[in-house]
Amino acid sequence: MIREIYLDNAATTRPLEELKEIYTAYAADAWQNPSALYACATRVQKQIDDAKGTLLRVFGGQGHKCFFTSCGSESANTVILRGAKQKKNMHYVCGGAEHPCVEESFKFLQNAGYGVTFVPTNKNGVVSPEAVANAVTEDTALVSIMHVNNETGAKNDIERIAALVKAKNPHAMFHSDGVQAFCKERLQNTSNIDYYTVSAHKLHAHKGTGAVFYKDHTPLKPYILGGGQENGLRSGTQNTLGILSFAAAAEYFETMVDPGHVHILKEIFLNECSNIPDVEVLSPENEADACAHIVNISVLGVNGETLLHTLEAAGVYISTGSACSSKKGKSRIAAALGLSQEEAAGAVRISFSPFNTEEEVRFAAREIEKNAAVLRKFMRK
Structure with missing residues (x-):
């Protein structure tokens, strides 16, 4: 299972x-x-x-x-x-x-x-x-x-x-x-x-x-x-x-949630992703300008929706952006942020909860690295 x-x-x-x-x-x-x-x-x-x-x-x-x-x-x-x-x-x-x-x-x-x-x-x-x-x-x-x-x-x-x-x-x-x-x-x-x-x-x-x-x-x-x-x-x-x-x-x-836990999850995830070639962090780098529970990255050379479904097959659920707009077929935000076509195509959103674990985050990052390497072989031909 x-x-x-x-x-x-x-x-x-x-x-x-x-x-x-x-x-x-x-x-x-x-x-x-x-x-x-x-x-x-x-x-x-x-x-x-x-x-x-x-x-x-x-x-x-x-x-x-x-x-x-x-x-x-x-x-x-x-x-x-x-x-x-x-x-x-x-x-x-x-x-x-x-x-x-x-x-x-x-x-x-x-x-x-x-x-x-x-x-x-x-x-x-x-x-x-x-x-x-x-x-x-x-x-x-x-x-x-x-x-x-x-x-x-x-x-x-x-x-x-x-x-x-x-x-x-x-x-x-x-x-x-x-x-x-x-x-x-x-x-x-x-x-x-x-x-x-x-x-x-x-x-x-x-x-x-x-x-x-x-x-x-x-x-x-x-x-x-x-x-x-x-x-x-x-x-x-x-x-x-x-x-x-x-x-x-x-x-x-x-009363029950430790806000520091989600910060740790984000740090672990970003650290793991730093080892993946051609990954650009679209979220703010300055901590004062960024929340802890949402990270947006662009896996360059990979289609974000394709990556989403390959991760889904491994049991990891992420998104390419707002669920409210997922049926519209294009990203308003990519245009608003002035992203390049390649950045927009490879963008995925990862969002944590207090109930996620460090092991889950590390596993997700490894799956992104593994699947990105495979997908790039096909998509960059």
Whole structure:
């Protein structure tokens, strides 16, 4: 039987074993509709409110509130399309290598006639804080810069960026897509971050739950209309099981996960890959600009998708980029980062979890080396 080594944790994660207890409790005594008025339902609503408190504490919220959605994409869409004060000559600023849920939202606004400035990143996906500030005008309503890039693992200094945005235009709102960063990259000062969007299934919780952290009194209107749940900001019966699992996973990361372990996995992997000929690291080299759990490399002279499938045959699962865009057939990020055709063709993403082992990472690197050598014999003819 082939061993399975899952190294695509930026796409999704295996749910925690501990969540089985959450399901048992939910199925027994927390399945009622939290909008109902009888006592057992109000107890469920209390659990949802407590979950919000847990997530806001882990985020480090300073005057923030929270409402739940179905996923990170819905969260980002809500903020971008419904989270800025409507006025004439509205202008927006967006990072140049954002997740499709952010980029496509701004393109929608651009097609509707609004001004949108896309700020280019460097080759690794890092956005210059000064470049963002320079793009802000007196008409800028919203700025959106992702915390951690889902393709390269580039880490943006969103605290500094948000502060510079506010200094340039105090009325501009600042949003960050925190899906890949939440619970993995800690923030010290969230006071200038108006909106921060997150997703449960990147944290070993279940798919189907996202959240928006937002500052009180910031402009925000509901994206989904209906019964007025979540204080009128997101209608639809709440996914109680998903919400309670999300909070439990966040607490697990806060109390049980050693962040140093994933750093060690990354160091081991990169060290092993340094012995492979013609491998270029596309993730930032500077530790301050890179997260620990996502590494992007280009195996030059090899097609990344072909390498993915040869590794799959050996029981090693990686990706060529965002799972959300895998069916589209071309990489937006390769173009945004200015990669050469050969770099883009050979790019693969490896993403770790706290449950991966050093042995698994070493095995994966050896398989990349072995399979790259074989594939190059055919692909470079």
